[in-house]
Amino acid sequence: MIKAIIFDLDQTLLNRQASLESFTDAQYDRYIDYLTPVSKAEFKSKFMDFDNNGYVWKDKVYAALIEYFNIRGLTKDELLEDYITTFCDYCVPFPYLYETLDELTANNYKLGIITNGKFPFQLHNINALKLDTYMDTILISEQENIKKPNPLIFEKAAKQLGFAMHECLFVGDNFENDYQAAKNADMHAIYKANHQAMPTSNIPFINNLDELISQLKNV
Template sequence: MIKAVLFDLDGTLLNRDESVKLFIENQYNRLIEFLSHIPKEMYVSRFIELDSRGYVWKDKVYEQLVDEFKITEITWEKLLQDYLSEFKNNCVPFPNLINMLEELKSNNLVLGMITNGYGQFQMDNIKALVIDKYFETILISEWEGIKKPSPQIFIRAIEKLNVLPKESLFVGDHPVNDVKAAQNVGMKGVWKRDTQWDDVEADFTINDLSEIPLIINKLNK
């Protein structure tokens, strides 16, 4: 019997690729007086490349951009500060996010979230998506002192939700940090398909968040 569903954030609930693209285009427009010597497409594409889907922290990204593009009118620290304060205003959810959460709650499931990243930054993004109210527990790696794929962060989350691993489902886009890590502690691992991987050994694979309630209905029959 599945009693709890836990989620990753970036690439699972938050469409990070679209959010980053939207943010960096808006940053260029906002700070054009300092960046106008760089073609917009070049600034946008280089940021996305250096960001490496969030696996490179932005201090390194902006240091590199300032160096490469000979940005002299604004420091990398100011660009980073703009990222920290403005990213939340560019958060793009995946389709059917709220409907899916509403349906799970109406079926009396308890919900949790485990995300790697900086505490306040990730919490700002969760609040920007207006989904914080749906979750009984939200664990962010910086605040917890441990990160995925460590088993401890998964165990901590399910203990907070007062459920057993076998009563829990974890949904994420990363084959190792999300799916395999959840399976390693005895949870069911659901892979939200991402084009950069294939042949992921998950218990279930989804293309859309609306598929999650269907999986749970099937498991709980």
């Protein structure tokens, strides 16, 4: 019987793509005096390319942008500091986030987050979405010095929640680091496909968070 639900953050609870769109739009406006004649569309497009779905930290992203567009009078450190301090102001939740968390809480599930990423950057994003008010444990890889897919980070979350691994279910959008890693750690898992092509067939999945409740009946 599932007693705890543990979530990935980016592209699972936090709509990272929409958040980045909003952030880069505003960042361009803040630094427009340095970025012309680069268009906003060009700036945002190359940011996304260099970001590689979050797998490249922003110091390298901004260094690449400055070189690509030959930007003068603005350093990667200035842009990085702006990103670190203000990105949380642009965090966008996925639809049905709060309704789903409210229903899970009402049904006495314990809740947690395991996310790879920088600390306290990821914590600021979690707090911006008020996810901290729902969660019984939050593990951020840089703070824990363990990252997914290492099973130790899943084991630590289960221990903090007070349940055996088979009593926990993990929900995430990365097939290797979330779904398969949780399964390898002896947790149940559901893949959040986000309407993308499935990496393999015959696995439990959701596209939207409001589908999670009904999927729990099949675990």
